[in-house]
Amino acid sequence: MALSPTGRRRAGWADPLFRVGTGAVAVLVIAIVVGILAVLVNDSMLSVRKFGLSFWRTRVWDPVAGDFGALPFIWGTLYSSVLALLIAMPVALGIAIFLSELCPRWMRQPLAFLTELLAAIPSIVYGLWGIFVLAPAVRTLQVHTPDALRGTPFFSGPPLGVGMLAAALILAVMVIPFTATVAREILKAVPVSQREAAYALGATRWEAIRLAVHYGRIGILGAVMLGFGRALGETMAVTMVIGNNPQVALSLFAPQHTMAAVIANEFTEAADALYLNALVEIGLVLFLITVVINGLSRFLIWRMVRVRPARVVAPVKVPLAA
Amino acid sequence: MNAILRQTGHVRALAILVVTAVLSACSGGQTPPSGQASPALPGQGAPAAGGADQINGAGATFPYPIYSKWFSEYTKSHPDVRINYQSIGSGGGIRQLTAQTVFFGATDGPMTDEQLKSAPGPIVHLPTVLGAVVPVYNLPDVTGDLKFSGPLLADIYLGKVKKWNDPAIVKENAGVKLPASDIAVAHRSDGSGTTYIFVDYLSKVSPEFKQKVGVATSVNWPVGVGGKGNEGVAGVVKQTPGSIGYVELIYALQNNIAFGAVKNKAGAYLKASLESVTAAAAASAASMPADFRVSITDADGKDAYPISSYTWLLLYESPTDKAKGKKMVEFVRWAITDGEAYAKDLGYAALPDSVVKLEQDALGKIEVQ
Numbered sequence: 001m002a003l004s005p006t007g008r009r010r011a012g013w014a015d016p017l018f019r020v021g022t023g024a025v026a027v028l029v030i031a032i033v034v035g036i037l038a039v040l041v042n043d044s045m046l047s048v049r050k051f052g053l054s055f056w057r058t059r060v061w062d063p064v065a066g067d068f069g070a071l072p073f074i075w076g077t078l079y080s081s082v083l084a085l086l087i088a089m090p091v092a093l094g095i096a097i098f099l100s101e102l103c104p105r106w107m108r109q110p111l112a113f114l115t116e117l118l119a120a121i122p123s124i125v126y127g128l129w130g131i132f133v134l135a136p137a138v139r140t141l142q143v144h145t146p147d148a149l150r151g152t153p154f155f156s157g158p159p160l161g162v163g164m165l166a167a168a169l170i171l172a173v174m175v176i177p178f179t180a181t182v183a184r185e186i187l188k189a190v191p192v193s194q195r196e197a198a199y200a201l202g203a204t205r206w207e208a209i210r211l212a213v214h215y216g217r218i219g220i221l222g223a224v225m226l227g228f229g230r231a232l233g234e235t236m237a238v239t240m241v242i243g244n245n246p247q248v249a250l251s252l253f254a255p256q257h258t259m260a261a262v263i264a265n266e267f268t269e270a271a272d273a274l275y276l277n278a279l280v281e282i283g284l285v286l287f288l289i290t291v292v293i294n295g296l297s298r299f300l301i302w303r304m305v306r307v308r309p310a311r312v313v314a315p316v317k318v319p320l321a322a
Numbered sequence: 323m324n325a326i327l328r329q330t331g332h333v334r335a336l337a338i339l340v341v342t343a344v345l346s347a348c349s350g351g352q353t354p355p356s357g358q359a360s361p362a363l364p365g366q367g368a369p370a371a372g373g374a375d376q377i378n379g380a381g382a383t384f385p386y387p388i389y390s391k392w393f394s395e396y397t398k399s400h401p402d403v404r405i406n407y408q409s410i411g412s413g414g415g416i417r418q419l420t421a422q423t424v425f426f427g428a429t430d431g432p433m434t435d436e437q438l439k440s441a442p443g444p445i446v447h448l449p450t451v452l453g454a455v456v457p458v459y460n461l462p463d464v465t466g467d468l469k470f471s472g473p474l475l476a477d478i479y480l481g482k483v484k485k486w487n488d489p490a491i492v493k494e495n496a497g498v499k500l501p502a503s504d505i506a507v508a509h510r511s512d513g514s515g516t517t518y519i520f521v522d523y524l525s526k527v528s529p530e531f532k533q534k535v536g537v538a539t540s541v542n543w544p545v546g547v548g549g550k551g552n553e554g555v556a557g558v559v560k561q562t563p564g565s566i567g568y569v570e571l572i573y574a575l576q577n578n579i580a581f582g583a584v585k586n587k588a589g590a591y592l593k594a595s596l597e598s599v600t601a602a603a604a605a606s607a608a609s610m611p612a613d614f615r616v617s618i619t620d621a622d623g624k625d626a627y628p629i630s631s632y633t634w635l636l637l638y639e640s641p642t643d644k645a646k647g648k649k650m651v652e653f654v655r656w657a658i659t660d661g662e663a664y665a666k667d668l669g670y671a672a673l674p675d676s677v678v679k680l681e682q683d684a685l686g687k688i689e690v691q
Contacts, residue, residue, distance in 0.1 A: 063513075064536035131557040139561065158504055161561055162547055244511030244548030255547040261511075265550060268411030269513025269539040271437060276417075 037287065044281035046274050055281060061246045063266070068278035070285050072246035076256040077286070080164060080238065081231035083252075084171030089224055092176045093213075096183035096220075101209050112184065119177035127240035130170045135161035135241055138169070142253055157253040160243065165252040167242035171231045179227035186219030187212055218301050225297040232290060235260040259286040377646050380408040381415020381428030384515045384570065385633045388451055388668045389428070392661050396653055403649050412515055413539060419445070419636050425646055427636035430515020431522075431539060432615035444639040446688060447614040448654055449632040449677060451662070451670040452603050454571040454594040455520045456581035456629070460559050461486065463501060467593065469494045471585040472527030472620065472628065478505060478566060479524060480531060481545035486564060494585070501564065508558040508567035511548025513539040519631040520568050523619035571599070572669035588624035595627070599671035602626035607676040614684070630671070640689040648690040655685055 041048075047055065047068060058069020099112055139161030149155045157163075190212045198208040213220065235258075243255020244265065259282050270276045386409035393405040410418075412429035419427030420441045432447055457470055474490050477483040483490050487500045510517045518539045525532035535541050549555035552573040559567040560579075571594045574581050583591040592598050605623030610616055620628050635654060641647030658681055662672040673681070 060542070062542035063540045064538045064542065131554065132561075135557075136561045158506060160506055160547055160558070162549075162558060239511065239550050240554060244550070245543070245546065257511075257548075265512040265548070266540050267513075269413035271413035271416045271539075 037284075040280060040284040040287055044277045044284050047277035047281045050274065051278075055278075056285070059246075059248060061262070063270070063272070063275050066272070066274050068275075068281075070259070070282055072248050073257055073259040073262050073282060074285060074289070075248045076164075076242065076246075077232060077258040077260070077289070079256070080167045080171055080242065080258060081228055083164070083168035084175055084231045085224065085228050087168060087172035088175040088179060088227060091172070092179035092223075092227065093183060093220070095176070095180040096187055096223075097209060097213065099180075099184045100187035101205075101212065112181075115177050115180050115184075117177075118173075119181065123174065123234060123237040126170055126174055127237040130166060130237055130241035131162075134170060135166050138163070138166045141165075153250045154252055156251045157249075159253065160255060162241050162243040163251075163253050163255045164242065164249075167238050167256075167258075168252070170237050170241055171234060174234060174237060175227035175231050178230055179223045182223035182226055183216075183220050186216040186223060189219070190215045218304055221297065221301060221304070225294070228293065228297075229290065232286070232293070233260055235264045239264055259283075375402060375646075375649075376404045376406055377426070377650060378406050378408075378424045379415075379426040379428060379635075380410050380418045380424045381636070382412045382430045382515055382633055383409040384430050384453055385428065385451060385670070387572075388665060388670050391664050391668060392653075392657050395661070395664065396656060400649075400653075403653060405653065411513065412518075413513060415636070419638075422642075425641070425643070426650060428634065429636060430631065430633050431518040432617075432634065433636070441638075446637050446639050446684060448635040448637060448658075448681060448684070449614050449673060450635055450654075450657060451665050451672065452599050452618075452630055452632055453515075453519070453670060454599045454627055454630045455516055455523075455568050456571050456574050456594045457566060457568055457584065458556065458559050458574060458579050458581045459566040460561075460563050461501065462563055464498060466498065467580070468498065468582040469585065469591045470582050472523060475584070476524040476528030476531040479507060479509070479543070479545070480528075480534065481507070503564040506558075506562050506565035507543075507546030508549055508555050508562075508565055509543050509546050510552075510555055510568075511550050512554075514551075515539065515631075515633065516552070516568065516570050517541065519619060519629060522617055522631070523629045526617075526620045571595075575669055584628055586624070586626055586628040587620055587622055588626075590624045592625070592627050594629070596666060596669070596671040598625055598627035599630040600674060602628070602630040603632070603671070603677060604674040607674050607680075610677060610680055612684075614681070632673075637688060639687070644690050647688060651685050651688050651690055655682065658682075 051058065051068060055068065055070055056074070057071050058067075059071050060067045060069050061072065062068070095115060099108060099115075103111060139159050142155075142159035142161070142165075145155055145159075194215055195208050195212060198211045203211065238258055239261035242258060242261060244257050244261060245255035246257040246262070247254065249256060263279055263282055267276075267279055270279055386407070389407050389409075393407060397404055407428070408424075412431060415424070415427035415429055416433055416437055418424045420437070422442065427445075430453075433441075433445065438445060457475060459468060461468070468491075471494055474483065474494060477490060484505060485502060486505055487502045491500060492498075518537065521531070521535060521541055522537045525535070525537050534544065547558055549558045549567070552569045555567040555569055556573065556577065556579060559565045569579065569581075573579070581593065583593045585591050601623055602618050602621040605621045605626045606616065606618045614632070614634065616632070618630055618632065621630065637647070637650060637654075641650070658673055658678050662678075665672045
């Protein structure tokens with residue numbers, strides 16, 4: 001009976017008010033997303049009507065002739081993001097594991113701070129670094145690539161420096177701090193009891209770490225998807241190093257293009273209605289692809305949770321089997 | 323216990339997510355030159371109106387340095403006139419002027435008949451200064467300036483001339499030892515008046531280029547890599563031996579980038595300079611159409627640099643706000659006379675006198691009473 005009647009009354013209206021307030025903010029998010037979708041659809045109608053579904057599989061992007069297709073941009077966006085993720089994931093996980101499990105205590109805070117600092121660098125700065133440092137370095141690498149490799153479709157083309165490889169590398173550098181920071185928080189949140197249980201069963205340090213990673217796998221997957229989302233939408237740094245040539249090519253050395261980059265590049269000067277609509281439709285395509293990818297990652301998480309509901313049991317098996 | 327710990331973990335992860343999202347949003351916001359977020363859709367986003375007497379304009383980025391100089395100088399002598407200019411690109415300027423969200427526009431390529439028709443009223447083109455586009459290249463072993471003809475540049479950008487020692491290049495550059503390396507072609511990836519001027523010239527001198535590529539601020543390039551902005555193209559060229567690109571004359575001058583000479587219609591090889599650009603304007607002044615929508619690329623005259631162009635301010639012939647219209651007309655009169663003195667220092671070529679005279683007459687016809 002600690003509460004006075006007044007205190008009780010205040011709690012009486014404060015709770016619903018808080019609920020309504022936070023609820024309104026949550027509804028606002030939905031409204032914003034629906035609003036974005038509505039505007040994208042509305043402002044791309046000309047292009048949607050004219051090209052229909054072929055917009056998704058046409059390779060031509062010709063503003064002069066008024067002929068537009070999104071395939072090279074879809075390809076470039078997905079290819080660069082997947083490559084970036086492949087490069088970034090091991091590094092980011094390594095950083096996260098080191099920081100949460102192995103790092104000496106005095107180094108932990110400074111290292112974590114530096115990782116987070118990387119995330120705050122504006123992308124234009126990354127882009128300029130890409131033009132003046134990364135691209136020449138990639139070019140040197142290309143010049144010294146053995147001819148046997150150059151003959152394969154993955155490494156064909158002249159050494160230009162700018163291109164898919166430079167874009168994937170710069171994206172990886174930009175994605176790493178995001179993924180590493182979130183993954184570290186996840187690992188830190190793994191209960192000490194889990195580790196203690198592993199050690200009690202005679203697990204080595206390596207096995208205990210595997211257990212912790214396994215325990216936090218859902219959160220870590222979330223961290224990876226966050227990085228992927230960042231890579232999909234990154235614009236400025238990518239456009240400065242990818243070469244901006246709309247083509248569907250496997251080669252890491254070939255200049256290619258992305259959806260976000262073509263919008264940033266051409267929107268300001270697009271005065272013709274169809275051209276503008278086609279650019280907005282690229283935005284719509286990017287929106288839909290992002291929705292699908294987020295949905296897929298949700299599905300993946302849902303399956304993980306469903307297949308192995310007994311979290312405590314499963315991890316213990318791992319060190320034993322190892 | 324476990325559940326609670328997990329909960330806190332989630333909350334923390336969420337907090338990090340929010341923080342990182344905010345950070346990335348901030349970093350996005352710190353890059354206004356890219357114009358990612360700022361260019362408004364038609365019908366919205368008029369530049370923030372300050373005082374009641376503020377005149378808002380938007381458009382081309384190429385003349386932005388001289389326009390901002392003009393506006394600040396003019397306000398010093400005319401404190402009652404405040405002009406706010408957003409350099410969002412020519413296309414954006416035309417869109418906003420047509421939607422009447424700005425009082426005046428600015429463009430590097432004249433409006434098309436179709437665009438003029440879709441505007442709510444007749445629009446006047448007012449030339450202000452001139453610029454030029456120059457070919458830049460990176461051949462470490464070549465000393466001295468390379469020479470290009472228009473058709474040669476067109477063939478390089480069509481991907482037909484692939485090697486530096488191609489007979490077509492050797493023919494223009496007798497005595498220069500050219501390497502047998504591939505030509506790496508660089509062009510602008512962003513829609514740009516610079517591209518417009520360059521492809522306008524190439525289309526005039528090469529029927530094949532006109533048919534395959536055409537003229538616009540963004541085109542479908544058959545070959546090459548796209549660099550964003552002048553700095554993007556210059557960056558690629560600087561770091562790639564055997565490359566060729568094109569940038570604005572001002573950019574090449576300010577950054578000490580070597581550029582080639584181009585053969586003009588009279589057959590003379592000229593390097594772009596403020597004088598040779600003004601000469602191109604003077605040569606075509608006699609045939610200036612009444613609406614000033616003229617392309618002066620490939621101009622006549624042996625002193626005329628062939629890849630030159632005007633840049634224009636756009637005003638409604640009968641502005642809705644007569645008081646602002648009057649102020650704007652007075653400003654343009656000042657800009658094309660006294661204001662031209664600032665052009666040279668900023669790397670722009672001044673209008674020829676004959677064009678200034680024609681424009682004075684045109685300004686008199688704008689209905690501001």
